[in-house]
Amino acid sequence: MASPVYFSDLKTTFQRNLFDKLEMLLEKVDLKSKILKNELVALKLHFGEKGNSSFIRPPFVRKIVELVKQYQGKPFLTDTSTLYLGSRRDAVSHIQTAIEHGFDYSVVGAPIIIADGIRGISAVEVEIEKPIYRSVSIGAEIVRSDVIIGISHFKGHGLVGFGGTLKNLGMGCANRQGKLNMHSNVAPRVTPRSCTSCGTCARWCSFGAISYKDPDKKAYIDSKKCGGCGQCLIICPEKSIKFSWDAKTQEVQKKIVEYACGVLKGKEKKSAFLNFIIQVTPDCDCFNHSGTPIIKDIGILASTDPVAIDQASVDLVNRVEGNHDSTLSGGHEPGGDKFRGLYPDSEWEIQLNYGEKLKLGTRKYEIVKVG
Numbered sequence: 001m002a003s004p005v006y007f008s009d010l011k012t013t014f015q016r017n018l019f020d021k022l023e024m025l026l027e028k029v030d031l032k033s034k035i036l037k038n039e040l041v042a043l044k045l046h047f048g049e050k051g052n053s054s055f056i057r058p059p060f061v062r063k064i065v066e067l068v069k070q071y072q073g074k075p076f077l078t079d080t081s082t083l084y085l086g087s088r089r090d091a092v093s094h095i096q097t098a099i100e101h102g103f104d105y106s107v108v109g110a111p112i113i114i115a116d117g118i119r120g121i122s123a124v125e126v127e128i129e130k131p132i133y134r135s136v137s138i139g140a141e142i143v144r145s146d147v148i149i150g151i152s153h154f155k156g157h158g159l160v161g162f163g164g165t166l167k168n169l170g171m172g173c174a175n176r177q178g179k180l181n182m183h184s185n186v187a188p189r190v191t192p193r194s195c196t197s198c199g200t201c202a203r204w205c206s207f208g209a210i211s212y213k214d215p216d217k218k219a220y221i222d223s224k225k226c227g228g229c230g231q232c233l234i235i236c237p238e239k240s241i242k243f244s245w246d247a248k249t250q251e252v253q254k255k256i257v258e259y260a261c262g263v264l265k266g267k268e269k270k271s272a273f274l275n276f277i278i279q280v281t282p283d284c285d286c287f288n289h290s291g292t293p294i295i296k297d298i299g300i301l302a303s304t305d306p307v308a309i310d311q312a313s314v315d316l317v318n319r320v321e322g323n324h325d326s327t328l329s330g331g332h333e334p335g336g337d338k339f340r341g342l343y344p345d346s347e348w349e350i351q352l353n354y355g356e357k358l359k360l361g362t363r364k365y366e367i368v369k370v371g
Contacts, residue, residue, distance in 0.1 A: 006025050007312070021370065026272065041147040043076065043149050046152075050087035052285050068149075076141075078113050080120065116140065124144070126265055133255070137174060142173045148270070149273070150272075156343070166355060186252055188242060195218045196237075207227045210222075249346075273303055278298070282294055282328070292327070296321075319335065
């Protein structure tokens with residue numbers, strides 16, 4: 001049976017603006033019925049790495065906050081700390097970055113609570129009994145919330161092809177140990193020929209996994225130390241670092257889906273998801289820059305099915321013409337695979353197939369136009 005995925009384009013009038021449309025989308029997924037009086041509602045989003053500009057705009061989040069309050073819930077904005085040494089590596093720097101990006105209480109009307117604590121170690125082990133994990137390590141305050149609303153910026157992703165609701169839930173709600181578990185055994189490699197020994201990757205690596213070996217002084221990644229976070233791929237100015245798109249990276253997608261199962265356990269009827277297909281960048285908002293969007297802006301999707309909303313988002317992106325002025329190297333034509341155009345060897349379908357296999361949702365969907 002197909003899941004409904006509600007879609008609103010970005011066309012507006014004097015009578016109906018984008019915030020009105022956002023409210024209509026959340027009415028369609030019956031958000032009001034999911035929230036009881038005084039329940040704690042986690043708004044899971046990505047505040048963006050310092051230097052990034054493609055994260056979801058705070059005024060959209062404020063509208064969601066206002067609706068939750070209208071439904072007598074108690075909303076809070078949340079995310080978890082990062083593996084890498086960036087501006088969100090602990091709760092203090094994470095909150096400071098969020099405020100600098102406009103997610104201050106005076107703007108959005110809700111507090112920021114970093115779900116895995118001040119140093120990324122506060123978690124609850126959630127039993128899931130899945131093929132890879134018997135239990136998963138989820139940020140404690142996400143587990144302890146009553147309702148979760150996933151608010152995702154849909155974009156490309158160097159490790160899993162694309163990032164949407166499943167990535168926002170699975171990777172985004174794990175504490176540091178959970179992220180490390182998902183990334184383990186996925187070590188990138190260096191192409192010595194193009195490496196200039198500039199040292200950028202080693203300075204950025206939070207695991208101390210990169211060194212410069214004699215006699216040529218080229219970068220070397222110690223797979224035993226590597227946490228697999230993938231930051232060095234984007235940081236390298238010469239693009240000398242690559243992932244091997246093999247079974248290990250495919251397994252990461254499955255791990256992400258199993259973590260998403262843990263996040264939603266007990267909240268299957270107390271959750272809703274939004275994908276913003278706006279400023280679809282080649283890479284994750286974890287990077288300290290935002291690339292040229294690979295397509296035109298499309299709109300906003302809402303659903304209670306995390307698999308269906310991501311499948312619908314992929315299809316909407318692939319349906320339109322690609323931006324030749326972006327880093328998209330193939331699939332520019334309408335119907336072309338934009339995510340393989342970014343990462344030719346990626347198998348992004350794995351996360352969707354696995355989510356369906358675990359009955360997290362279905363790839364079959366029906367687009368319902370709203371507004």
